[in-house]
Amino acid sequence: MQRKSLSSPGESPDLDRYAEIIKSGRYFRKISLVPLKGMLRHGEFVTLNAEEYLIRENHTKPPELIVLLEGSLAVTSQDHFIMRLNHPGDVVGEMSVVSSNPKPYADVIAEEDSQVIIFPKHLFKVAEGDTKVSVAYYIFSHILAEKLRHVTAQSLLKKNGRSHQDLSPLIGVLDPDKECRVKIKSVLENVWKKASLIELESYQEFLENPFENHFDFLIIDPEKIAEGSKQTDSIRNLIEICSAHLAPMLIISQFCKKEENRQLLAELSVADFLQKPFSDFDLQHLLTKFRKDHYRRKELEQVEIAADTDKLTGLANRRKMDEFLDAMVTLFPEEKQPFSFIIADVDHFKHYNDAHGHQLGDVVLASVASIFKNSIRRGDLAARFGGEEFVVILPNCEKDNAVLIGNKLRLAIAAEKIPYQEQQPLGNLTCTFGVAAFPEDADTKELLLKKADDCLYKGKSGGRNRVVAADPL
Structure with a gap:
């Protein structure tokens, strides 16, 4: 193991490069380069050979925050694997920094030749009575907040994957x-x-x-x-x-x-x-x-x-959908799991409502919602977007497969027996669908929604009762 201080004065090409690498990590994207380089000057650059230990479990040593630059680190306890750091900017050691226990709870070992930057615990301390905090403390707080955001997103997706009907403990x-x-x-x-x-x-x-x-x-x-x-x-x-x-x-x-x-x-x-x-x-x-x-x-x-539930349809409501979509986007840089977004609109719904009244209109919405609910996989999310619009979020689903799912839903809705459906302008009650995929078609939540909505508009303009998919970026 070789350690080198990064505290040299003046400009440093290495420091600039390290800052760019770390900034690409999931916990550092929102931090600008200037404060990040300021923090790096307090760190040590460490190179590790494959199978070399950076931390040994239960060995008393000052706690340190470790940020990966290159390579892969495994975190183990009693020879049991806990987690792996293999993306630049991945972080370990934050819990030992905030803990009062001087002994590490786990081993950290290089799985291949690796490079890390290490920061001492004292860098993230605030003296009692001090009204100002250091740049390092600010960044450390940001890391903890981002980790919490990722854990919360993972928890939300796992919770959605469980059946609420199975209440057997x-x-x-x-x-x-x-x-x-x-x-x-x-x-x-x-x-x-x-x-x-x-x-x-x-x-x-x-x-x-x-x-x-x-x-x-x-x-x-x-x-x-x-x-x-x-x-x-x-x-x-x-x-x-x-x-x-x-x-x-x-x-x-x-x-x-x-x-x-x-x-x-x-x-x-x-x-x-x-x-x-x-x-x-x-x-x-x-x-x-x-x-x-x-x-x-x-x-x-x-x-x-x-x-989180829309009272009329029993599907997720708009608030739940926004939370779920935020979680999918948050976790993508880490899990690299593509997902698809489908938006659907009941064709000529206003015509149906005007002709037959809002009570029968509600029957239509409940019937369509039931098809969505019974057609999706566990872990997918079906929601009422508003009015007569519905959405489905499909984790780990490429666009081509999402189009197939959209067509399956479209055919099921067209085949549903709904009162007075033959009086609709198309001779049946149908839905039009727009499909977009992340990150193939959009790299932000806002763009994903817009592209799916644009596809829905194209489907409406093109005759309705069809599925239209977005063009890639």
Whole structure:
């Protein structure tokens, strides 16, 4: 490993180049080059050989913020993969900068020859009583905000991918002790009959793919994950990974016997724990509490869903659509997942309303919405855009496939039995569709909406009851 300070005075071609590279990263795009170069002067340029460690887990050293310039870094804990940094401007170490724990929670290793810039923790501190903040502190705050924005976007898309009709809670039990798992299952069947249970007997099995299942509740015995000096840090890492599920946790373990261990669990935001051996009554009491809390949360979720739902059609409303579209655009630089946008308009809807009244007009809108709802994939979003306009957002869908989906919807609507449809100017009740894809046809949300709307207008002008796709950029 070679380290070189970037604090040399005057202009530096290398500094300019590094700033341009980092600015292309997802967390730095909105930061201008001048403050970015100012921050870089406080950093160190580090070159790493393949398989060389930049950070070793549990080695006491001053926390640092690491920004990738070139190459690929893997973040692991106890030899379990956590994440990869392989895009210029990717960042790791921000949590150690804000944490009071001097020991890193993970290893950072170069997967190939790599270059990074490292910034010391003190650079991002603000002295007590100081009314001004440094440029570095401003940039660091921006990084945290951008990371939160990306996490929020990912959460929104994952939430949309889950079926709201399936209210059966999924409970994970991670415990190597088969006898204990059997006892937990027996009590659970009496207390929470609607719950589904997944038993995990090996930590390795869970850590290799911790997000394979979306758990509503986790029961864990972390004690045997490691022994001796490594136990506390291993338990800390396990619970932090479990916390990413955003699900309540119950620790059932002999580990809870010591007060200092219970204090550790409390520090990790684990509010409920039970010492082994335990009685059926104690477990029933805790599970009953969790069951009641679960359904309270579900009630709140239903309120949120109602706030995001168009009352007449049952589809997502305009606010929800805007949030979803923002999330897709936000995550594209990271995930490189193209998506398509379809906008549809009921042909001659005003004619139908004027001839048959608003009540039957509402029947038409509800019927069309039902076709949209029943025709999309899980993870797609169908929304009422306003009036007689509808949209569908199709993640991971190229334009050609979106056109096929648009035609499928068009034919289904034309085949729907709707009162007085034969009295429409086209002899049937139909819809016209406009299709645009991101980033093939548009590189901003606003342009995507405009191009899809322009296609809709072309379809209307060209005779209606058709699907028109946008031209690429």
